[in-house]
Amino acid sequence: xxxxxxxxxxTANLIVAEDTRHTHKLLERYGISTPxxxxxxxxxxxxxxxxxxxxxxxMAVALSRIPACRRFRPGSRVVAACRRExxxxx
Numbered sequence: 001x002x003x004x005x006x007x008x009x010x011t012a013n014l015i016v017a018e019d020t021r022h023t024h025k026l027l028e029r030y031g032i033s034t035p036x037x038x039x040x041x042x043x044x045x046x047x048x049x050x051x052x053x054x055x056x057x058x059m060a061v062a063l064s065r066i067p068a069c070r071r072f073r074p075g076s077r078v079v080a081a082c083r084r085e086x087x088x089x090x
Contacts (some may be wrong), residue, residue, distance in 0.1 A: 039075060055082060
């Protein structure tokens with residue numbers, strides 16, 4: 001885990017996590033209390049508008065891919081929707 005990743009997760013307003021169970025272990029280890037929601041291949045379509053609305057309202061949203069599934073790219077629909085809306089994604 002890099003210093004940049006810890007800082008990003010600490011300063012975000014919301015963490016969108018592929019697997020909240022694994023992500024919460026990581027967050028606990030680094031003392032990060034940022035709220036999180038799940039975003040995986042079974043619910044990503046329903047999370048797109050939630051994340052777009054949060055970013056549009058000025059919130060910083062971080063994406064956590066733990067464990068990183070090779071066949072599925074969590075957040076890909078969310079990122080595509082943000083770019084279509086002209087929202088900054090890095």
